[in-house]
Amino acid sequence: MPDASDPRLADYTGLRDVELRKSLEAEHGLFIAEGEKVIRRAVAAGYPVRSVLLTRRWLGSLADVLDGLGDRVHVVDDDVMEEIAGFPVHRGALASMERRELPSVGDLLHGALRGERTAGTPADPGRILILEDLVDHGNVGAIFRCAAALGIDAVVLSPRCADPLYRRSVKVSMGAVFSVPYARMADWYGGLAEIRAAGYRLLALTPASHATPLNRLDLRSACALMLGTEGDGLSSRWLHEADEAVRIGMDPRATARGVDSLNVVAAASIACYELAARDW
Incomplete structure (x- = not known):
């Protein structure tokens, strides 16, 4: 089980730090979806999944979304999730998604x-x-x-x-x-x-x-x-x-x-x- 220092979880760092997130998301072309419903809607809209970070109790309800993601699925304890994100993630699941090019x-x-x-x-x-x-x-x-x-x-x-x-x-x-x-x-x-x-x-x-x-x-x-x-x-x-x-x-x-x-x-x-x- 990864800990907060795991480089694979860098997409999720400091989610309440607006300036950090602007820089990180622009550099890597990503955004974060929070909670099962929002993650499903992002996937249904065609945004590619970079990775998913979640606590164990959400594995069952998101099983179909996680299928095929392999080592891009990261399961952590609640305290590790909070340490990475910078706040308690009550919905228990985060997904890093790839942005798409905007139309003109x-x-x-x-x-x-x-x-x-x-x-x-x-x-x-x-x-x-x-x-x-x-x-x-x-x-x-x-x-x-x-x-x-x-x-x-x-x-x-x-x-x-x-x-x-x-x-x-x-x-x-x-x-x-x-x-x-x-x-x-x-x-x-x-x-x-x-x-x-x-x-x-x-x-x-x-x-x-x-x-x-x-x-x-x-x-x-x-x-x-x-x-x-x-x-x-x-x-x-x-x-x-x-x-x-x-x-x-x-x-x-x-x-x-x-x-x-x-x-x-x-x-x-x-x-x-x-x-x-x-x-x-």
């Missing part, structure tokens, strides 16, 4: 517009999200989960957005990051022009009172909903670049209660529903 923004957009995720059914107008500089991994994972549940076709990330395949993003999304296609912009300054040229109307989500309520929006064309940072919202440049500002209608009493906006995950969930539900 252009390829992603044209696929979403054609309705490729709903093969065999008529293609509805594309519905995508654009995330500008969301840096919290949990928020990015939660938004992917909303997108998967509520019919969003794809997600585009600005260059500085958090990594959807970082362990916490994957965990919070419950593996939805594997099922919603996404790409990352190379150019924040001019990236929106490519999206508009691909046939999408750019919608800037803002709490501003002059913005169009989402439930009154004409959705007969392809739409790209832009969501801004956790604190400040969309940058002034992206607000200016948008074709239309849109907002979520709020109770007239909200301001008196000290609420003038929603957090980005709550806003994303409502906005995704408003964008996609009329196509169901």
